[in-house]
Amino acid sequence: MDIDVASNLKKVLAELPKGTRLVAVSKFHPNEYIEAAYQAGQRIFGESHEQELVKKYAQLPKDIQWHFIGHLQTNKVKYIAPFISMIESVDSMKLMKEINKQAAKSDRVINVLLELHIAEEEAKTGLTLDACRELLSNGEWRTLTHVHISGLMMMASNVDDQEQIAREMTTAADFFEEVKKQYFSDDDTFCERSWGMSHDYRIAIKCRSTLVRVGTAIFGPRVY
Ligand SMILES: *Cc1c(COP(=O)(O)O)cnc(C)c1O
Numbered sequence: 001m002d003i004d005v006a007s008n009l010k011k012v013l014a015e016l017p018k019g020t021r022l023v024a025v026s027k028f029h030p031n032e033y034i035e036a037a038y039q040a041g042q043r044i045f046g047e048s049h050e051q052e053l054v055k056k057y058a059q060l061p062k063d064i065q066w067h068f069i070g071h072l073q074t075n076k077v078k079y080i081a082p083f084i085s086m087i088e089s090v091d092s093m094k095l096m097k098e099i100n101k102q103a104a105k106s107d108r109v110i111n112v113l114l115e116l117h118i119a120e121e122e123a124k125t126g127l128t129l130d131a132c133r134e135l136l137s138n139g140e141w142r143t144l145t146h147v148h149i150s151g152l153m154m155m156a157s158n159v160d161d162q163e164q165i166a167r168e169m170t171t172a173a174d175f176f177e178e179v180k181k182q183y184f185s186d187d188d189t190f191c192e193r194s195w196g197m198s199h200d201y202r203i204a205i206k207c208r209s210t211l212v213r214v215g216t217a218i219f220g221p222r223v224y
Pocket of ligand 1: 025215216217
C-alpha cells in the first residue's frame with residue numbers, strides 16, 4: 001500500500017465535531033485499504049456498486065456497517081437487502097417499495113435516506129424538494145413497515161465556489177427541518193443529514209451535516 005490510510009483517516013476524524021460521523025467511501029478500492037481503516041477503528045463504509053459491495057461484504061468483517069450511496073436499480077436491491085445497514089440514495093417510491101419487499105424477506109427494517117437534488121448540475125440524481133414533499137405528503141411510505149426513513153442525503157454542485165456549496169447544503173438543512181416538523185416530529189431516529197465529500201466536508205460540517213461521505217481524502221484517488 002502506497003498510501004497511509006490510517007493516518008489520513010485520523011486527520012479527517014479529528015476535524016469532525018461531535019454528532020458528525022464518517023462514512024469512509026471505499027468504492028473501487030481493494031480490501032486491504034478497507035482493512036487498514038477497519039484496523040484503525042472505522043466501521044461505516046460507503047459503496048456505490050452492488051456487485052462490488054456484495055463481494056466485499058462476503059470477504060470482510062461482519063461488523064462493518066455498509067452504506068449504499070450510489071444509484072440503485074430496483075432489480076439489484078435483493079442482493080444487498082440481507083445485510084445493508086443504510087441505503088442513502090433513495091429517490092423514488094418505486095425503489096422504496098422494492099427495498100421494503102426485499103427487507104421483509106430477510107425479516108429486517110432497512111434504514112434509508114431520501115436523496116435530494118439541489119445542485120444546479122443536470123446530471124445529479126435525486127428528488128427535487130417538491131418531488132420529496134409530494135412523496136411524503138402522499139403517505140404511502142407509512143405503510144412500508146420494513147423501511148425506515150432516517151433522514152436526507154445530497155451532493156452539492158462540484159464547483160470551487162464555497163459559498164454556492166454552502167448555500168446548497170443550507171437549503172438541504174433547512175428542508176430537513178421542514179420535513180422533520182411536518183412528518184417526523186415525534187421520531188428521534190429521523191436525524192441524519194448526509195452531505196460533504198472530500199472536497200467539501202469542512203463546509204458540510206458548518207451546514208449541519210451528521211454524516212460525511214469521504215473517499216479520496218482517506219484512500220487516495222480511485223483507479224477506474
Ligand atoms: C464517491 C462518492 C463520495 C466520495 O467522494 P470523494 O470525493 O472521493 O470523497 C461521496 N458521495 C457519493 C454519493 C459518492 O458517490
